[in-house]
Amino acid sequence: MYLAIDTSTSTAGVALLAEDGAIRSELTWVAGRNHTVELFGAIEQVLGQGKGPLSELRGVVVARGPGSFTGIRVGMSAAKGLAAGLGLPIVGVSTLEAEAIPYAWSGLPIWAVLDAGRGELAAALFQDAGSAWSKLEEEQILSTERLCQKVEQHSVFCGEMPPVAEAYIRERLRDQAVFPAGPARLRRAGYIGYLGWMRLSHGQSDDPVTLAPLYLRHPAVLEKEGGAL
């Protein structure tokens, strides 16, 4: 069995997957800023409900971000700790890819976004063209306006979209922008697990030492500065 952990944003999730990738149990909840306190209880609950004792785990999957700095680190260190303690392989997964993968079947370009604060978005573009699932634009921080400029055809928009950004995209792109409705937008650790399972079940994994959070830097942030103002 495989355990998936996602603490990328205020919405957190844990899932347990069987050897064949089927979800055995899954929990999604609003953690706010309490990931540290709430994560281990959630893991115990998901393992118990999915009847997956720790001894049957074969790998750990963790969401690498983008997302909140502290949030991602809580999940990352929990996942690394479990993997090291149990001697299991670990895989890191893009949080935005997990947002996009549920819409792969559409064949459309899929923009997965998260709120990057200050009116900007963290976004990446995915598409299942033919039989290959690929990332067409790397995770990046950009304005909603810039995002719209990049859209050339009918596209799906998913992820934790700030309401102002959604209103802007709808207004500007009209019929070109497709938005999944309501609860379909909830990010699920089951998809984090699914993406990780695809690699783990093929014997692939990440180096636990170099596996790092995908923490995007705002483009305006400078390396060096200082002096008087």
Next chain:
Amino acid sequence: MPALSLRLTTRSPEETQELGSRLGALLRGGEVILLLGDLGTGKTTFVQGLARGLGVKEYTKSPSFVLVNEYQGRVPLYHIDFYRIEGGAEAWDLGLEDYVQGPGVCAIEWAERGMSALPPERMIVRLRRISEDQREITLEPHGTRYERLVAELRETGR
């Protein structure tokens, strides 16, 4: 000095704290306050006043960001020091954004060392040493929310 700024002179650390406290009492959470001024001009003294105005009673150490001391008041106060920071990138990579986006008030000493990582809407507090006991303090609002704060502060000062 921009027209909406407020400039005054304090004659003791207590007066500087008092000014900080009056500002603190007006804060609702989510504000960013940058403290600019040379060594020993009273930045920390001002933040102590802010803490009082925010009703801070107990002291906690922030677990994840070593440059931050987090205090629990009416809303949280994140007391941040950029003294050892070299550039916005370093501040950003240490997780500053979670505090700036957080529910509390960010008070940042030596903000000029990582300005690019900070949001454009903010209150700048400039401190200048006039004499051993006197400091010229200028509150410079950037953004309507901060302009309103300065206006309210003028009211409470009457």
